Amino acid sequence: xxxxxxxxxxxxxxxxxxxxxxxxxxxxxxxxxxxxxxxxxxxxxxxxxxxxxxxxxxxxxxxxxxxxxxxxxxxxxxxxxxxxxxxxxxxxxxxxxxxxxxxxxxxxxxxxxxxxxxxxxxxxxxxxxxxxxxxxxxxxxxxxxxxxxxxxxxxxxxxxxxxxxxxxxxxxxxxxxxxxxxxxxxxxxxxxxxxxxxxxxxxxxxxxxxxxxxxxxxxxxxxxxxxxxxxxxxxxxxxxxxxxxxxxxxxxxxxxxxxxxxxxxxxxxxxxxxxxxxxxxxxxxxxxxxxxxxxxxxxxxxxxxxxxxxxxxxxxxxxxxxxxxxxxxxxxxxxxxxxxxxxxxxxxxxxxxxxxxxxxxxxxxxxxxxxxxxxxxxxxxxxxxxxxxxxxxxxxxxxxxxxxxxxxxxxxxxxxxxxxxxxxxxxxxxxxxxxxxxxxxxxxxxxxxxxxxxxxxxxxxxxxxxxxxxxxxxxxxxxxxxxxxxxxxxxxxxxxxxxxxxxxxxxxxxxxxxxxxxxxxxxxxxxxxxxxxxxxxxxxxxxxxxxxxxxxxxxxxxxxxxxxxxxxxxxxxxxxxxxxxxxxxxxxxxxxxxxxxxxxxxxxxxxxxxxxxxxxxxxxxxxxxxxxxxxxxx
Numbered sequence: 001x002x003x004x005x006x007x008x009x010x011x012x013x014x015x016x017x018x019x020x021x022x023x024x025x026x027x028x029x030x031x032x033x034x035x036x037x038x039x040x041x042x043x044x045x046x047x048x049x050x051x052x053x054x055x056x057x058x059x060x061x062x063x064x065x066x067x068x069x070x071x072x073x074x075x076x077x078x079x080x081x082x083x084x085x086x087x088x089x090x091x092x093x094x095x096x097x098x099x100x101x102x103x104x105x106x107x108x109x110x111x112x113x114x115x116x117x118x119x120x121x122x123x124x125x126x127x128x129x130x131x132x133x134x135x136x137x138x139x140x141x142x143x144x145x146x147x148x149x150x151x152x153x154x155x156x157x158x159x160x161x162x163x164x165x166x167x168x169x170x171x172x173x174x175x176x177x178x179x180x181x182x183x184x185x186x187x188x189x190x191x192x193x194x195x196x197x198x199x200x201x202x203x204x205x206x207x208x209x210x211x212x213x214x215x216x217x218x219x220x221x222x223x224x225x226x227x228x229x230x231x232x233x234x235x236x237x238x239x240x241x242x243x244x245x246x247x248x249x250x251x252x253x254x255x256x257x258x259x260x261x262x263x264x265x266x267x268x269x270x271x272x273x274x275x276x277x278x279x280x281x282x283x284x285x286x287x288x289x290x291x292x293x294x295x296x297x298x299x300x301x302x303x304x305x306x307x308x309x310x311x312x313x314x315x316x317x318x319x320x321x322x323x324x325x326x327x328x329x330x331x332x333x334x335x336x337x338x339x340x341x342x343x344x345x346x347x348x349x350x351x352x353x354x355x356x357x358x359x360x361x362x363x364x365x366x367x368x369x370x371x372x373x374x375x376x377x378x379x380x381x382x383x384x385x386x387x388x389x390x391x392x393x394x395x396x397x398x399x400x401x402x403x404x405x406x407x408x409x410x411x412x413x414x415x416x417x418x419x420x421x422x423x424x425x426x427x428x429x430x431x432x433x434x435x436x437x438x439x440x441x442x443x444x445x446x447x448x449x450x451x452x453x454x455x456x457x458x459x460x461x462x463x464x465x466x467x468x469x470x471x472x473x474x475x476x477x478x479x480x481x482x483x484x485x486x487x488x489x490x491x492x493x494x495x496x497x498x499x500x501x502x503x504x505x506x507x508x509x510x511x512x513x514x515x516x517x518x519x520x521x522x523x524x525x526x527x528x529x530x531x532x533x534x535x536x537x538x539x540x541x542x543x544x545x546x547x548x549x550x551x552x553x554x555x556x557x558x559x560x561x562x563x564x565x566x567x568x569x570x571x572x573x574x575x576x577x578x579x580x581x582x583x584x585x586x587x588x589x590x591x592x593x594x595x596x597x598x599x600x601x602x603x604x605x606x607x608x609x610x611x612x613x614x615x616x617x618x619x620x621x622x623x624x625x626x627x628x629x630x631x632x633x634x
Contacts, residue, residue, distance in 0.1 A: 008106040013325050016318035020139065020311075023100045024146055030099065031146045034092040038147035041085040042155040042300060044078055049292025050162055051075045057285035093147045101140040104321060108132055111325050117381055117407075118330045130203055131324050135317035142314020149307030152300035159293045159300075166286045167276055170269055174297070184257055185305055189312040192250045196316045199243045206236045254309050261301055269294040330380075336397035339404060343484060343515060344389025348377050352540035353533050355485070355517055360508050362526050362546075363519045365535030366559055368490065371519035373538060375487045378517065379407035405485040408478035410471050410493060414462040419447065420454040422462075423477045433480065440510035441475040442495075442502045467494045475503070485515040492525055504528040523560045534559075 012022040024031050051074050059068025108131060112119055119128070156174070163171040273290040276282045282290070343357035351374045355361050363371045377384035378393075380401050386393040393401065414422055423434065434454065438447055446469045450456035462470040471494045478486060491507070492500040504525045507516070518525060526532050526546040534542040534549055534556045542553045549556040 008103045008110070011107050011322075011325060013322050016315040016322060019318040019322050020142065020314060023103060023139070023143060026103060027096060027099045030092060030096055031143075034089065034096050034147035035150045037085055037089045037092055038151035039154045041082055041089050042148070042151040042303075043158055044082045044085070045299065046155050046159050046162070046293060046296045048075060048078060049289040049296060051078060052292060053285035053289030055285075056288055057283055061284065089147060093144060096143050096146055097140040100143050101136055104136045104139055105132065108136070108321065108324065111327070115327055115329045119327075121381070122327045123324065127320075127324070130200060131320055134203070135200070135320050138310075138313050138317040139321065142310045142317075145307040145311055148303040149311075152303040152307070155300040156297065156304070159297055163290060163293055166282055166290060167273070169276075170272060170290055173269055173272065174265070174294075180261070184261070185254060185308055188250055188254050188257075189308050192247070192254065192309070192312045195243070195247045195250055196313055199240070199247050200316060200320060202236070202240045202243050206233075206240050251309070254305060257305060259302070261305075263298075265297060265301070266291075266294045330398065337391055337395050339396050339400040340389030340391065345387075346378050346393075346485065346515075347387045348374055349385045349387075350377065351533075351535065351538055353378070353535075354543075355515060356531065357485075357515045358513050359530040360511065360516045360518070360528065362529035362532045363517065363535060364521050364526060364532055364556065364559060365519075365538070366521075368519065370535050370538040372489060374535070375407060375489055375517065375519060378485075379405055379487050381407060404483060406478060406481055406483035406487065408474065408486060408488045408491065410474060410488075410490050412474055414458065414460070414470060414473065416460040417458060418452075418455050419450060419458050419473070422458050423473060423480055425477065425481070427480065429480050434476075436510065437476045437479040440479055440503075440506040441472045442499050442506060443469070443472040443476050446472060468496075468499070471495065472503070475507075479507075479510055482514075486511065486517070488516070488518045490519055492520065492522060497524060500524050521560055526560065532556075 009022075009026055012018040051071055055068055055071035055075065058064060059066075059071055112128065115122070160171050160174045163174055270291055273282065273287050277284065277287040345357060346355040347353070353361075353363065353374055355378065363374055365371045373382065376382040377386050380386070380393050380398070383394070388396060420434070423437070429437075438444060446465070447453050458464055458473075462473060465473065471491065475488070475491050478488060478491075492503050495503065500522060501524045504522075505528060507518075508528045518529070520526060523546065529546060531543060532546050532549055533540045534553055536555065542549055542556065544552070550560075
């Protein structure tokens with residue numbers, strides 16, 4: 001029985017062949033059983049012509065009915081026993097392939113989880129999908145060589161040995177077949193590895209494009225870029241098809257040889273045996289056995305060539321898996337320092353941004369990528385000279401950084417589960433704490449709109465929710481993590497103006513006394529910030545309150561002016577705060593203006609909250625729990 005949840009072991013990452021051998025040795029008993037059973041099964045298949053020859057020479061030709069019946073019973077018994085062995089062989093090899101499949105999947109998934117947020121920075125999404133789906137399947141099928149592949153070689157030698165007493169010439173012809181196969185098929189398998197590698201690389205690129213297209217279709221429609229993206233996708237598809245033709249050309253030659261060479265041997269050996277029988281050098285029974293041996297060789301020769309083909313593809317796939325397993329997570333120095341004992345200033349020398357503890361700081365720039373780059377450095381997701389309380393951030397123990405600093409991406413993954421599990425992660429917040437976070441993120445209507453409230457099931461990536469609902473659910477999760485420093489990327493970009501104003505006001509209250517950084521160009525959010533850093537070309541050009549920058553910085557005023565008409569006059573209250581009662585997704589054009597690159601931020605998975613560790617600091621009360629909050633909790 002295959003245990004899909006057992007510890008997979010430590011894979012051999014020294015190369016593709018080493019990885020395949022590791023998969024074999026991790027199930028050594030099953031692999032040996034498969035090889036032995038397959039060898040006996042194929043060997044008995046080759047024994048049948050010998051039994052037939054004895055039945056003809058000892059029974060049929062001299063007219064000995066007893067001998068004929070005995071040899072006929074032997075043929076029947078051998079066939080029945082071999083049929084049972086065929087079933088055992090198939091089951092055993094299926095288990096070998098399943099074990100290799102599960103074991104490879106587990107080591108790949110475990111390593112992906114270990115890489116955490118560093119995964120998306122070191123390898124593309126398409127590459128991960130290709131490794132986790134196509135390459136794993138190819139590797140498992142290549143292990144067929146453990147059974148029928150080895151049996152084919154042994155059976156070939158057995159047939160040559162059985163033919164030796166009949167005719168040395170026939171035996172030599174059979175033995176010359178293996179070198180001939182190696183000469184003809186060897187160069188093709190080498191070429192197949194090269195073409196297969198190129199095909200896999202292009203396939204991973206195209207898979208990444210499909211993922212990007214599926215995730216950003218609304219944005220592309222809003223920006224009018226769907227046609228350009230479709231053209232690029234079409235070109236990549238054509239290149240992949242052409243590469244697939246090249247792979248198919250090599251594969252067709254290998255498969256043609258797999259069927260053609262046995263037929264060639266059959267013709268040559270039959271012609272030689274017939275001439276020997278006509279000359280009286282061999283008996284009629286030996287002629288029949290020689291024909292039967294060569295006919296049986298069709299199976300081992302086919303397996304021999306097929307296993308060479310599967311091994312060539314398996315090695316290519318194993319090399320890609322090994323390359324993935326060789327990626328290393330971001331780790332701190334061996335002599336890491338402790339984080340500051342109390343909230344301290346985060347300073348990014350590259351941009352000039354200073355984040356004062358206990359305050360709400362906003363980063364506003366014309367290009368969202370520049371603001372994201374600052375956040376990446378402040379959250380230690382990119383190499384930098386950032387200091388935390390005067391200590392270089394990259395010299396602080398990484399676990400302490402992840403415990404106290406959380407980067408909340410508005411495109412971070414949402415895992416399948418109940419809404420309570422999605423927002424709580426591995427923590428177990430009480431009902432009152434959840435209610436406060438839900439209200440702070442203006443997500444009351446999300447909870448009330450679900451049939452089971454917090455206990456309603458949410459699909460993976462929040463596909464059962466709208467864009468604005470997903471964004472607020474992510475914000476709820478970040479608030480429940482309650483980090484000392486929260487770095488939120490565009491937390492309101494998918495919301496309408498009314499809900500955006502509510503979130504900005506409530507977020508400020510909920511994070512009162514805690515360090516919070518948001519990236520935004522919305523005047524509704526910027527007006528609630530204690531400090532706004534105006535970024536130009538990734539540098540802090542000016543710092544102050546929203547109203548001060550409006551008066552003194554023309555560039556800043558021009559940056560936020562695009563939202564003035566939709567959001568109201570700057571510096572004015574948007575009106576009494578009321579709870580939104582409907583889905584509040586922004587229009588696609590707004591999504592496009594504020595789009596950020598999708599990144600998997602540590603601390604998003606309920607099972608592996610790598611970036612967030614539950615804290616024991618007292619809860620910061622964002623205000624009394626309203627009646628609506630109590631209804632939400634229920």
